[in-house]
Amino acid sequence: MNILVVEDDSDIGAMLSRGLSAEGFDVTVVGRADEALEAARQYNPCAVVLDIMLPDGSGIEVCRALREAGHSGPILFLSAKDEVRDRAEGLGAGADDYIVKPFEFAELVARLRAHLLHRLGDNHAGRIVAGRLVLDQSTRTVLFGEIHARLTEREAELLALLMATPNRPVPRGEIFDRLWANQGGASLNVVDVYVGYLRTKLAPVSRAGGPQVSTVRGRGFMLDLSAPAAAQ
Template identity: 45%
Template sequence: MPENKGLVLVVEDEPHIAELQRRYLAREGFGVHVEADGDGALTAVRRMRPVAIVLDIALPGMDGMEVCRRLREDGDWTPVVFVTARDEVTDRILGLELGADDYLTKPFSPHELVARVKSLLRRAAGPERETVRRVGRLALDTGRRTLRVDDCPVELTTTEFNLLAELMRHPGQVFSRDQLLARVWGYVGYRDTRMIDVYVSQLRAKLGDASPIRTVRGVGYGVADTGR
């Protein structure tokens, strides 16, 4: 048996899909708990403290987006992978804006789900050695995974943190969206690069006028080389 890698909460109201997700995640050494609705999901998160949540959007009663919104409002930044049967760009963008870390569109391979969860947890773990990176008014601690702006803490999702950390590691360098997807998410040749724009927008909103992220039209994004 593989070593236990922590508990994953699967929130899915279709039993056969939930069982398929449970089986494949369990094979990889994850403990798995399944809930079929939003209320049960919130209770399970608070009681069990999972390492990640696989969250269907279309749930009876409280939908997955509302579950995610409430978790983030409560200061719970457990990594969330949204699962949706809808391939609408607006749905995906809204999910990311609510604080989701990744998403999958049905139908998808259970192998891909497992790979996404494992990749997300690797990114959430971050580097073992504690390193503080400073750019302008930002101090990013990659060991403790905290961000301070003018010595005030700013809460980031796992993916927001990893994107900002990657940009701050290379001040003055500009990355294309494809490069950022490969470096931060591990996706190569991914067809939808607009998720980068959503996360950059989210970071800018949280950082306000302290944001060092700049846009180079026709190229991509970088961080101004303003370290002190």
């Protein structure tokens, strides 16, 4: 699991990198708001540990931007600002937790693991979540706000595969191997056919500003959480 740490204090950043790495996480550390947004886009981290006071902006705005871009993993603020209104603002921006500096590393890890397990529990309960998009695997129903759509079994399997790595392309060949390799007579173009079916089912979601299935030339297909325009 990749954890993004956004912390402009190099000593704290280094301590968190060492500690979280020792706990088994892959850690990316950045010190600026613009670097945080770029790293989140590039690495799609499972969770974010975020300082509020950054040299080029506020962690509050970073948190809001991450949620608007579809980041659904836990976001934990780590800040010296300890007023009630500061905590309320952080949680109101979409964060899952707010830890005040100075802090105990063991408590940070415990809270981080608890939030990650909660997310994992949702998925194991038959619900897959990517941004505001929810797939109920038991009923093969897609939910986005008030919008819902029923999928066929194979459409649901395809969407679940794309939701597992949102904003990252999945190669056409990998999709075929995962979903159709054991079916005799199927050819690679069946992937394109079912991507078309899925785009049709998700069209109301895309028109409402939700995710879409995009083609990444030469790399495959991905669930794009940031592009509300009609699917390409």
